Amino acid sequence: MRDKVTVRHITKKPPGSTPLTMITAYDYTAAMLADAAGVDMILVGDTLGIFALGHTDTIPVTMDDMVHHCRSVARAHPKALLIGDLPFGSYHRSVADAVDNAVRLMQEGRCEAVKLEGGRERVPVIEAIVAAGIPVVGHVGLGPQSSHLLGGNVVQGQTADQADGVVADAGAVADAGCFAIVVEAVPRRVGAAVSEEVSVPTIGIGAGAECDGQVLVFHEVVGLHRGESPRFAKRYADAAATIVDAIAQYCDEVRERRFPDKEHSYLMDKDELERFRSR
Ligand code: KIV
Numbered sequence: 001m002r003d004k005v006t007v008r009h010i011t012k013k014p015p016g017s018t019p020l021t022m023i024t025a026y027d028y029t030a031a032m033l034a035d036a037a038g039v040d041m042i043l044v045g046d047t048l049g050i051f052a053l054g055h056t057d058t059i060p061v062t063m064d065d066m067v068h069h070c071r072s073v074a075r076a077h078p079k080a081l082l083i084g085d086l087p088f089g090s091y092h093r094s095v096a097d098a099v100d101n102a103v104r105l106m107q108e109g110r111c112e113a114v115k116l117e118g119g120r121e122r123v124p125v126i127e128a129i130v131a132a133g134i135p136v137v138g139h140v141g142l143g144p145q146s147s148h149l150l151g152g153n154v155v156q157g158q159t160a161d162q163a164d165g166v167v168a169d170a171g172a173v174a175d176a177g178c179f180a181i182v183v184e185a186v187p188r189r190v191g192a193a194v195s196e197e198v199s200v201p202t203i204g205i206g207a208g209a210e211c212d213g214q215v216l217v218f219h220e221v222v223g224l225h226r227g228e229s230p231r232f233a234k235r236y237a238d239a240a241a242t243i244v245d246a247i248a249q250y251c252d253e254v255r256e257r258r259f260p261d262k263e264h265s266y267l268m269d270k271d272e273l274e275r276f277r278s279r
């Protein structure tokens with residue numbers, strides 16, 4: 001049995017050590033599977049809006065949605081560090097509101113850390129949440145919660161000025177107290193520059209191999225997602241095909257009266273059956 005992963009395990013990894021692994025999970029079953037695979041960190045991402053709730057983006061996800069799904073994941077008691085995403089609108093109105101919502105993810109959602117998107121503009125919020133005793137993961141580069149402002153989920157840091165901005169954002173959130181930083185959808189060189197700049201681990205998603213770790217979405221890794229995926233997503237299995245095939249076989253067997261068979265039926269004691277029949 002492996003040891004419980006804590007924030008200390010994530011931060012104390014020396015540079016150049018084995019890359020960290022993170023995957024999303026939105027419910028108990030996915031969390032159990034991810035944990036059985038030995039992942040270091042499980043993120044209850046606000047992408048649950050897309051992959052679990054069927055929205056087209058993450059904007060409609062509420063604090064209640066996040067708390068509900070975090071609780072489900074937490075019931076798997078993963079050895080992986082459990083991180084919950086603060087959704088759109090939950091840390092933008094005031095610092096006090098942000099702290100209250102981070103507390104909810106810890107207290108009601110049973111998370112062990114929270115993640116929020118943004119750079120220099122988020123420093124006061126990050127400082128206040130950390131001051132409340134809550135570990136925070138930053139998220140720089142592409143922040144899908146700002147996709148309307150950005151004109152879509154587009155790669156960030158493509159010009160030298162923008163690249164400088166991403167590096168400055170990462171430095172600011174690290175200085176504000178983040179213990180790790182997700183870096184999303186930036187050129188590989190920018191991911192590398194961020195990783196060199198900050199002393200906390202960087203977890204890349206479309207940010208190249210020089211990050212200190214990688215994160216992907218569960219449904220895209222196992223092939224449960226049928227729609228389009230971004231370039232950075234890699235599918236390692238076709239779970240959707242396996243599941244559709246299993247359900248189709250079940251339907252065939254029911255329609256052909258091959259299921260339920262003797263093995264899957266409750267049988268009666270012979271004498272009791274005789275008595276029952278004779279009535
Ligand atoms: O919400 C999410 O799933 C994320 C990851 C893609 C990093 O933020």
